[in-house]
Amino acid sequence: MGSVPLLAGLPVLESLNLSNTSVGYGALPALQRLASLTSLALYSCAIPPSAAAGLRAALPRLLTLGMDDVISPC
Numbered sequence: 001m002g003s004v005p006l007l008a009g010l011p012v013l014e015s016l017n018l019s020n021t022s023v024g025y026g027a028l029p030a031l032q033r034l035a036s037l038t039s040l041a042l043y044s045c046a047i048p049p050s051a052a053a054g055l056r057a058a059l060p061r062l063l064t065l066g067m068d069d070v071i072s073p074c
Helices: 004-009 025-032 049-058
Strands: 015-017 039-042 064-067
Touching: 004 025, 025 049, 049 064
Parallel strands: 015 039, 039 064
Antiparallel strands: none
16 A cells, blocks of 8 residues: 555545556555546556446546556556
């Protein structure tokens, strides 16, 4: 999870690319609190594709969500 919770201090953050980082499943609660996001990229991170529905539900402004089809370690 690392420093993802620190992003909560950026309440107007709209676009976030965490691709190719060590972000994993444990970061999902922090990501789901970033309500202003409209674009989120999580390619090559250890987050399962099944998490996409939860992210979309928690982030109503989200227009684009980029993830791999298969979990791959960062």
